[in-house]
Amino acid sequence: xxxxxxxxxxxxxxxxxxxxxxxxxxxxxxxxxxxxxxxxxxxxxxxxxxxxxxxxxxxxxxxxxxxxxxxxxxxxxxxxxxxxxxxxxxxxxxxxxxxxxxxxxxxxxxxxxxxxxxxxxxxxxxxxxxxxxxxxxxxxxxxxxxxxxxxxxxxxxxxxxxxxxxxxxxxxxxxxxxxxxxxxxxxxxxxxxxxxxxxxxxxxxxxxxxxxxxxxxxxxxxxxxxxxxx
Numbered sequence: 001x002x003x004x005x006x007x008x009x010x011x012x013x014x015x016x017x018x019x020x021x022x023x024x025x026x027x028x029x030x031x032x033x034x035x036x037x038x039x040x041x042x043x044x045x046x047x048x049x050x051x052x053x054x055x056x057x058x059x060x061x062x063x064x065x066x067x068x069x070x071x072x073x074x075x076x077x078x079x080x081x082x083x084x085x086x087x088x089x090x091x092x093x094x095x096x097x098x099x100x101x102x103x104x105x106x107x108x109x110x111x112x113x114x115x116x117x118x119x120x121x122x123x124x125x126x127x128x129x130x131x132x133x134x135x136x137x138x139x140x141x142x143x144x145x146x147x148x149x150x151x152x153x154x155x156x157x158x159x160x161x162x163x164x165x166x167x168x169x170x171x172x173x174x175x176x177x178x179x180x181x182x183x184x185x186x187x188x189x190x191x192x193x194x195x196x197x198x199x200x201x202x203x204x205x206x207x208x209x210x211x212x213x214x215x216x217x218x219x220x221x222x223x224x225x226x227x228x229x230x
Contacts, residue, residue, distance in 0.1 A: 014202060014220035016230045021200060023175040024116050026147075027160075028127040030185035030207030032109050033137060037102040039208055042069060045099055050088055074161045074188065076153060081130045093132045103140040104209070112225035113146040124173060125150040126182075128160050128189075149173060160189040166196035183222075190219050202228070 029038050043062065051061035068087070072078040081092045116123045125147045127134065134152055138144040151169065158165040170177060181200040182193050185207035194201055203216035206223050215221040222228060 009215070011205065011215040011221035012217075012219065014200060014228075016228050018119055018121070018230065021121065021179055021181045023122045023124070023173070023180040025124050025126045025169075025175075025180060025182040027182075027184040027186070027189070027204075028125055028129055028134070028137065031183055031204045032106060032125075032143065033141065034104040034106055034209050035185070035207040036210045037099070037104070039210070040102060041096060041099060046088070046090065046092070046095065049090060049095060053089065074159055076128075076157075076159055078159070079128045079130050079133065080154070081132045093136070096133065096136055100136055100140050103137055105141050105143060106209075106224065108224045108226040108229075110143070110146075112229060113143065115229045117146060122148050122173075122175070124148055126160065126169065127151070128153045130154065160184070160186070161192050163192045163195040166193055166198065183225075187216055187218065190216075194219075 026032055029035055043066065047062040047065050048058055050056070050065060051058045054061070056064070065088070069078070072083075077083045081096075084090075085092045113123065123146060125144075127150075129137070129152060131152050131154060134150065138150075144150065151172065153159050153165065156165055156168045156172070158168065160166075166177070176199075177197050178199040180198060181202065182190065182198050183202040183204060184190055184193075185204040187203060190201045190203060201219045203219040203221045204223075205215045205221040206213045213223055
């Protein structure tokens, strides 16, 4: 008899049935790209610069900024570089360029994108990231050509955590929600998409290469996208 710990350590699987999927929606940070860059940038690099500018210790700055970030989580401002530049008195896009060598594509992502294109699926990048962040990461990774459309939550006017986001996205892209797959590393986003009625929901369980695997208890989980290639 399995104990609860053992059950929770094993993923829920989605057996790929690509004949039932027309459209693939993919998140960016943590899903296609290694979230280590974002974690390091916001939790260590920015607090270090903020501390030096404001006469704080790195620990004091980190504590203050993490509280500020958390207060805006799930809103458009959370990922708005212009908002944080103004609030922190820092040029956030310029700071990102100083450490953009840390931006990396997860293993098997290119293989999966090529697979999706090869079997005739529409593929869209759908991200909460700010447009300036998107530009930096697309230049660094050169994956933009794989997508039919790239949509930022700022284009929609709502974060992906809001179920209405998905209704508006459907109006924009014209997909059949029941025949659409969404992959994301944020369970709140997947829950909003589930409320909306998305057909297939995939949780990416290792968003950062510096963190362990944590499977979802609600959604089908993968570690790498090769698990969806058949």
